[in-house]
Amino acid sequence: MSRRLQLHSAAALSVYSSSMLAAFILMHALGTETPGFATAVYVLIGAAAMVLSAAVTLLTVRAGMYDDYQLRCVERVSAVTRCASLVLTPIIAIAAVALDSLGFAVCVSLLLNWLLLFADAAAAAVIGNRR
C-alpha cells in the first residue's frame, strides 16, 4: 500500500473508529444494548464518509497529484483532523452523559466526524488539484 493511501486510510479509520468506540461505550454506559435507528443511520453515514474519503484518495493517488511538499501539507491536515477527532469525541461523550442523551451524542458525533472526514478529503483534493 502506498504511503499516500496509508495516510488517508489511517485518518479515515481513526476518525471513524474513535467515534464508533465512543458511541458504543456511551450506549453501554446508558444500558442500551440494542443499536437503535440513530446508530444505524450513524454507521451508514460514517461508512459513506469513508467511501468518499477513500474515493478521493484513490483518485488523487492515481493521478499522481502530490509531490513531496504537497504530501507534507496533506499530512499536516490529516494530523490536525485526527487530533481534533480524538479530543472532541470524548468531550461529546462526556457532554452526552451529562445531558443523559444518547441521541445528542449520536447526532453531534455524526455531524462532527463527518465534517472532519469531509474537511480532510476536501483539503487533500484541493491541495492535489492546485498543482
Next chain:
Amino acid sequence: MINKVRELRESRKLTQQELGELVGVSRQSIAAIEKGRFDPTIWLAYDLARVFGMGIEELFDFERSERK
C-alpha cells in the same frame, strides 16, 4: 535552506509555475523552497541545479543554512 532559486528564476524570467513544470513539481513547492520553508530532496535539488546550469552547492548554501 538558504538558496538562490528565486533570484536565478527571476533572472531567467521564469514564473514559479514554469520552473515547477521544468522540474516536475508544483508551484507551491517552488514557492516553499524559495522561502526556505521546504528542503527539496536530493533529486529535486539536482534537477533545479541542472535547470540553472550549476552544481547543487552553488544553488543551495549549505554553509549558512541550519541543519534540520
